[in-house]
Each structure stands twice: as structure tokens, then as C-alpha cells.
Amino acid sequence: MSKQPVAVVGVGQTKHVAARQDVSIAGLVREAAVRALADAALDWADIDAVVIGKAPDFFEGVMMPELYLAEALGAVGKPMLRVHTAGSVGGSTALVAANLVAARVHGTVLTVAFEKQSESNAMWGLSLPIPFQQPLTAGAGGFFAPHVRAYMRRTGAPDTVGSLVAFKDRRNALKNPYAHLHEHDLTLERVQSSPMLWDPIRYSETCPSSDGACALVLTGERGAARAPRPPAWVHGGAMRSEPTIFAGKDYVSPQAGRDCAADVYRQAGVTDPRRQLDAVEMYVPFSWYEPMWLENLGFADQGEGWKLVEAGVTEMDGDLPVNPSGGVLSSNPIGASGMIRFAEAALQVRGLAGEHQIDGARRALGHAYGGGAQFFSMWLVGSDRPDR
Amino acid sequence: MSSPAPSAPRTGGRDVAVVAFAQSNHTRHTDQLSEVELVMPVLHDVLKQTGLTANRIGFTCSGSSDYLAGRAFSFTMALDGVGAWPPISESHVEMDGAWALYEAWVKLRTGEADTALVYSYGKSSPGSVRDVLTRQLDPYTLAPLWPDSIALAALQARALIDAGLTDERRLARTAVRSRRAATANPHAQLRGSADVEDLLRRPYEVEPLRRHDCPPISDGAAAVVLAAGDAARALHANPAWIRGVDHRIEAHQPGVRDLTDSPSTRLAATAAGAFDAPFDAAELHAPFTAQEVVLRRALDLDDRVRVNPSGGPLAANPVMAAGLIRLGEAAALIHRGEAGRVLAHATSGPCLQQNLVAVLENTGGGTR
Numbered sequence: 141m142s143k144q145p146v147a148v149v150g151v152g153q154t155k156h157v158a159a160r161q162d163v164s165i166a167g168l169v170r171e172a173a174v175r176a177l178a179d180a181a182l183d184w185a186d187i188d189a190v191v192i193g194k195a196p197d198f199f200e201g202v203m204m205p206e207l208y209l210a211e212a213l214g215a216v217g218k219p220m221l222r223v224h225t226a227g228s229v230g231g232s233t234a235l236v237a238a239n240l241v242a243a244r245v246h247g248t249v250l251t252v253a254f255e256k257q258s259e260s261n262a263m264w265g266l267s268l269p270i271p272f273q274q275p276l277t278a279g280a281g282g283f284f285a286p287h288v289r290a291y292m293r294r295t296g297a298p299d300t301v302g303s304l305v306a307f308k309d310r311r312n313a314l315k316n317p318y319a320h321l322h323e324h325d326l327t328l329e330r331v332q333s334s335p336m337l338w339d340p341i342r343y344s345e346t347c348p349s350s351d352g353a354c355a356l357v358l359t360g361e362r363g364a365a366r367a368p369r370p371p372a373w374v375h376g377g378a379m380r381s382e383p384t385i386f387a388g389k390d391y392v393s394p395q396a397g398r399d400c401a402a403d404v405y406r407q408a409g410v411t412d413p414r415r416q417l418d419a420v421e422m423y424v425p426f427s428w429y430e431p432m433w434l435e436n437l438g439f440a441d442q443g444e445g446w447k448l449v450e451a452g453v454t455e456m457d458g459d460l461p462v463n464p465s466g467g468v469l470s471s472n473p474i475g476a477s478g479m480i481r482f483a484e485a486a487l488q489v490r491g492l493a494g495e496h497q498i499d500g501a502r503r504a505l506g507h508a509y510g511g512g513a514q515f516f517s518m519w520l521v522g523s524d525r526p527d528r
Numbered sequence: 529m530s531s532p533a534p535s536a537p538r539t540g541g542r543d544v545a546v547v548a549f550a551q552s553n554h555t556r557h558t559d560q561l562s563e564v565e566l567v568m569p570v571l572h573d574v575l576k577q578t579g580l581t582a583n584r585i586g587f588t589c590s591g592s593s594d595y596l597a598g599r600a601f602s603f604t605m606a607l608d609g610v611g612a613w614p615p616i617s618e619s620h621v622e623m624d625g626a627w628a629l630y631e632a633w634v635k636l637r638t639g640e641a642d643t644a645l646v647y648s649y650g651k652s653s654p655g656s657v658r659d660v661l662t663r664q665l666d667p668y669t670l671a672p673l674w675p676d677s678i679a680l681a682a683l684q685a686r687a688l689i690d691a692g693l694t695d696e697r698r699l700a701r702t703a704v705r706s707r708r709a710a711t712a713n714p715h716a717q718l719r720g721s722a723d724v725e726d727l728l729r730r731p732y733e734v735e736p737l738r739r740h741d742c743p744p745i746s747d748g749a750a751a752v753v754l755a756a757g758d759a760a761r762a763l764h765a766n767p768a769w770i771r772g773v774d775h776r777i778e779a780h781q782p783g784v785r786d787l788t789d790s791p792s793t794r795l796a797a798t799a800a801g802a803f804d805a806p807f808d809a810a811e812l813h814a815p816f817t818a819q820e821v822v823l824r825r826a827l828d829l830d831d832r833v834r835v836n837p838s839g840g841p842l843a844a845n846p847v848m849a850a851g852l853i854r855l856g857e858a859a860a861l862i863h864r865g866e867a868g869r870v871l872a873h874a875t876s877g878p879c880l881q882q883n884l885v886a887v888l889e890n891t892g893g894g895t896r
Binding site for chain 1 (some may be wrong): 541588593594595599600601604605607608612613614615616617618619621622623624627630631634635637638639640651660663664665666667668670671742774775776777778779780781792795796876877878881882
């Protein structure tokens with residue numbers, strides 16, 4: 141029996157902010173779920189299963205919080221799965237949910253991802269002393285900065301490229317009502333003169349810490365036919381993983397990322413991603429990762445990614461808009477960030493992205509990564525039902 | 529057996545089987561081993577049984593908990609034990625490995641992979657697992673009270689005794705039966721037991737539970753290989769076919785549940801086709817003696833069914849792996865030709881909040 145095509149018929153997000161002190165964790169995830177159900181014009185009773193994802197439990201200080209969230213997500217009496225694949229988890233969670241529909245195990249699935257960073261301290265959560273291992277107390281930026289430096293050295297990219305990405309994404313975020321950072325007064329000069337955090341990564345080139353949740357309603361052909369608004373169809377989806385550290389690992393352009401993208405393009409019948417995709421929502425927590433991923437995902441030749449950035453190709457009005465939503469640089473509820481990329485890609489091909497809609501977008505990529513640039517999850521969505 | 533059938537069992541889809549199972553020798557302490565070192569021998573064992581290597585596996589999925597490991601992203605290091613190079617198609621659930629198996633089963637049903645490696649591990653010894661598990665309770669209303677896992681299980685046992693469904697003597701018999709069965713299981717941690725009279729003279733841990741009613745604290749790991757259709761037939765002479773698998777969750781607050789019942793287990797069992805035919809054996813993930821009473825009632829298991837011939841979680845309870853071990857032990861009964869139809873169950877959360885039921889059979893091929 142063949143796979144069933146999967147459609148995204150509901151998308152919901154919270155307004156991402158530094159601290160949602162007005163809601164509990166349950167209130168936060170339910171808010172996103174209710175919005176996704178409303179978008180799909182469905183009720184809790186229409187949902188067959190719930191798949192939830194988030195980054196490490198230490199970020200809120202709750203072990204396996206899905207147990208306590210069963211009621212808030214209407215999961216009582218239903219199957220509930222909890223995915224955790226580091227920073228890529230939001231994407232992985234959506235893919236696990238999509239497989240439940242594709243395999244015809246369930247008809248309609250609600251998938252939710254969240255992080256409520258204000259409940260705890262991510263830096264602490266990442267810095268617990270571990271037997272057998274060197275402590276990493278510099279946070280994610282400290283881990284990734286040397287890889288950015290390696291990219292600059294390898295490609296000869298000028299120092300300013302990161303600031304161009306940061307300025308673009310923060311300006312895009314002004315068109316996205318759900319984005320955390322709305323910096324109306326930001327200028328390119330201010331980005332370039334912001335404090336250096338982890339050389340070469342500056343403060344304004346770094347993602348914020350956010351509270352937020354994202355939810356999707358996924359269904360099959362019958363569900364899509366009943367949906368009141370246009371669905372986004374999943375044309376391809378994949379996950380790839382490689383070890384954190386090993387001799388010969390390419391941190392600048394990890395093989396797992398290349399393989400994952402190649403698998404997704406193959407499934408979707410995409411041979412020239414630069415020309416065939418209309419929008420990309422990629423996981424860029426530090427601005428330099430945009431040119432790095434442009435190469436890793438096959439949008440630019442090796443060493444050429446930064447030139448696309450400089451030429452404005454990835455601007456909202458460029459021919460390959462990247463992160464029209466403002467991206468991770470403008471909102472980072474960690475566990476949800478991957479799903480937000482997937483959701484924003486779906487909104488683009490549904491024509492429902494509002495002010496940050498790319499006109500006529502018919503195919504878009506959602507991308508997430510995590511761990512030591514080692515876990516990748518991606519999906520490619522389109523306005524048309526896949527014909528294979 | 530009779531039971532309501534609210535939804536018809538699933539039909540169609542690819543047949544998926546367990547073709548290999550391996551586990552560690554579970555122990556109270558593994559001070560000299562990291563999680564990777566705990567997992568690696570088990571992975572080598574399970575792959576060796578099939579002749580496969582990591583790069584020939586279609587999909588890999590694991591289950592573990594950062595809170596047991598005491599660090600964020602603990603599973604990333606365990607991945608080193610797999611040898612994920614060249615890169616592999618891989619996922620992880622922050623759940624017992626039984627749910628990792630479920631995710632892998634779904635993946636094989638999509639047709640995107642023909643084989644899957646599933647593993648999980650739990651190293652409880654570095655902390656106090658009894659206290660650690662309080663952190664999985666509602667953080668606003670329940671966790672601040674620190675009701676530990678034994679106290680919550682004692683509430684459940686008390687509810688069962690008050691309802692006349694069991695008594696302390698019968699609970700002790702379950703402990704004796706389980707740990708004596710484990711004498712035949714070289715992987716078990718507690719093998720053998722004093723007799724019932726002796727046990728009942730011992731003090732309460734948390735009344736009405738005595739120490740024998742509680743699981744041991746274990747470090748351990750487990751792994752299975754799943755395969756679909758012809759791949760399964762090629763990898764094992766007696767594949768343990770997964771005829772159905774389903775899982776359900778209940779409300780979290782113990783106060784809103786009837787702790788003597790497990791409607792989620794019954795729902796999952798119905799959806800998995802568990803009531804279609806009798807079982808030769810059942811592997812139940814009941815860490816506390818009283819929980820076996822709840823599960824037997826929910827699953828309509830009478831005394832003719834062999835329950836936990838491996839000794840069950842009362843004989844070894846590596847948290848996050850104990851559920852996957854039930855599936856593995858159930859499959860192993862079929863692999864060895866000792867049973868034709870076996871039920872496997874896994875649980876998660878306080879007082880059996882979330883439950884998974886799988887039906888394994890020795891006959892494959894045609895779908896129901």
C-alpha cells in the first residue's frame with residue numbers, strides 16, 4: 141500500500157516574546173494548538189493523535205512535560221508522542237506527525253512544538269557538569285563561532301556579510317506580527333557596531349531567547365478536501381544525523397545536511413533548488429549561517445553563498461527569499477524554532493503569510509538543524525498535490 | 529474473550545516484525561561506564577544477530593531521558609555508539625524505547641525504510657531516581673509537593689486494596705513469582721526471592737508497599753531490530769510479527785483518574801487487536817506489583833496466561849528501556865518458538881498514565 145499524500149491544513153503560533161508571564165506552559169501550547177485548529181476549522185474531537193516536540197527538558201525544568209500537557213492538548217484517550225532531536229526537533233516533530241498520516245496510521249494529527257525559555261535558563265541547561273566530558277560553558281554561540289570563522293577563512297567572505305543577513309531578517313520580522321523582535325529603529329550601522337559576543341558573532345547577529353509555541357494540523361487527501369483554506373502539500377521530508385565530533389567532520393558544511401537536502405529534493409523531483417524553490421525558511425540562529433546553509437542546501441556552489449547574500453538574492457524581493465518571516469534571528473523559542481520554519485514554509489505556499497507573503501510562492505523549503513551541526517530535518521511543501 | 533471494540537483494528541499496510549533483541553545485564557551501578565559504553569555492546573550484539581551494520585539500517589530511533597543523565601542533549605553522545613557515519617536517517621523520543629519502536633514501526637509502514645534499529649538506555653544510579661521522577665509531574669500544582677514515584681504507586685495500591693481487588697499477600701505472591709521466574713533470565717538484576725511469609729514480615733517502604741512490591745533501581749540498555757516483509761523473513765527464521773501496536777495517554781492528575789483502572793491500556797489493546805485471540809504469554813511493564821493487577825484487569829488476562837516469564841520490571845527496571853525490553857522479551861519468546869502469540873506492554877508517567885500495547889505473533893505474511 142502506497143504512502144498517502146500529507147497536507148498541512150492548519151497553522152498556529154503564539155506571539156513570541158521574551159517572557160510569557162501571563163500563561164503556564166500548558167496555556168502556551170494550547171494557544172498555538174487552538175489557532176491551528178481554528179485555521180483548519182477543526183475541533184479537538186477531529187484530532188486522532190498528538191505529536192509534541194521540544195528541546196532539552198532542562199530548559200523549563202520539567203521532565204517529559206508532555207505527560208502533564210495531555211489534558212491541555214486534548215490528548216486524553218489518544219496517542220501522544222514526544223520527540224526530541226536537539227535544535228532540529230521542531231522539524232523532526234512535524235515529520236514524525238506527517239509519517240503517521242502518510243503511513244495511514246491516523247487520519248488527522250495535531251503536532252505542537254514549544255519552548256518557554258523564561259521558565260529556566262538555557263545557558264544553565266546547557267552547562268551542567270558532566271562526568272567524562274569537557275564542560276561547554278560558552279553557550280551555543282561559543283560552539284558555533286569557530287565554525288563561522290572557518291567559513292570566512294575558507295571562502296574569503298568579507299566581514300560585513302553577517303550583518304547584511306541580520307539586518308535583512310530583523311527588517312523582515314517587522315512584517316510578521318508573531319515575531320519576537322520588532323526593532324523599528326535598527327540600522328545596518330547599528331548591527332555592525334553592536335557588541336561582539338563571540339568573535340565574529342555580534343549581539344545583533346544572534347538569535348533572541350523566546351517563549352513561544354507553534355502547532356500544525358496535518359491530514360490526508362480527504363481532510364485536505366474538507367479544509368476551508370488552501371492546504372500546503374508535503375512533497376518531501378527527511379532527517380539525517382551524524383556524530384558531534386569526529387576526525388574529518390566538516391562543521392562548515394556537514395555531510396548530514398547535504399544528504400538530507402538531497403533526499404528531500406529527490407522525493408520532490410527538484411533538480412535545481414535555486415530556480416525551483418520560491419521561498420526558504422532556514423534555521424539561522426547566527427547570521428553567518430545563512431551563507432553557510434545556502435551552500436550546504438545546494439542553493440549556491442561551495443564558497444559562493446555569501447555572494448548571493450551580498451547581491452540581495454535572499455532579500456524579500458530577491459529571486460530566492462530566505463526567512464521572510466524574520467527567521468530564528470527574530471524569534472527563537474528553541475524547541476519550536478524548527479517547526480516555525482516548517483510552518484512558515486507552509487504559509488507561503490498556502491498564500492497565507494500576510495505581509496511577509498512572497499507573491500506566487502508555490503514551492504518552499506523548511507529547514508532545521510541542531511546539536512553540534514549534526515541533526516537535520518527538512519521538508520519541502522508545495523501548493524499543488526504531489527503527483528507521485 | 530470479550531471486550532468492547534470502539535474502533536476496528538487497522539488493516540493493510542506493510543507487515544513489520546522484530547527480528548533481533550539484545551539487552552545488557554542490568555545492574556544497580558555502572559560507575560565505570562558512560563551511557564555510550566552502556567549502549568555499545570548491546571548495539572553490537574543486536575546488529576551481529578542480523579548480520580547488518582549501522583549503515584545498512586534504513587532508520588534508527590532511540591529513547592532516553594536527559595533528566596536521568598543529568599545533562600541536556602544526552603542522546604547526542606549515545607549516538608556515537610551507533611557510529612552514525614556516513615550520516616544516517618535517525619530520530620529520538622524523550623520517552624521509553626517502546627515509543628521509539630513505535631516511531632520506527634510507523635517509518636517502516638510508510639515504505640521509506642525496510643529495516644530499523646531501535647535502542648534505549650537508562651542509567652539511574654548517578655542520582656535518586658525516586659526523586660528525579662517527581663520532576664515529571666505538573667510543575668505548578670504537583671511537582672512542588674515532591675510526591676515520589678513510590679508514594680504515588682502506594683496511592684494506587686491502596687486504592688486497589690480498598691476496592692477489594694487485591695491484598696498485600698497477593699501482591700507479595702506477584703513479587704515472588706516474578707523474581708523466581710527471573711532465575712532463568714541471565715540479564716535480570718534480582719533473581720530469586722524469599723517466600724511470601726518471609727516477605728510479609730518485612731517493613732513497609734510506603735504503606736501498603738513493601739520493598740518487594742517495588743522495582744529495583746537499574747542501569748541498563750536494550751535494542752531491537754525491526755524489518756518489514758521479505759526483509760524480516762530474510763533476517764530471521766521466526767520473525768515476531770507486530771500484528772498491532774497502539775498507545776494512549778490519560779489525564780495527568782492522579783486525582784481525576786480512577787487509579788484501579790487503565791482505560792488507556794484497554795483502548796490501546798483494542799486498537800492493537802489484543803482481544804481477537806488468546807495469548808500464550810504477556811510481558812507487562814508493571815514496575816510495582818499492584819500495577820500488574822490493574823493491567824491484568826484492563827487486558828482481560830486470566831491465570832492461564834504466563835505473565836512476565838522474564839521476571840518483568842520487578843526483576844530489572846532500567847528506566848526508559850524497561851518498556852522496550854518487554855517488547856524484546858515478547859519477541860524473543862516467538863524467536864525461540866516458545867510462544868505463538870504474545871502481548872507486550874509499556875508504560876510511562878505516574879500510576880500508569882500512558883500505555884502502549886503490542887501484539888506479536890509467529891505467523892506473518894497475509895494481513896488481517
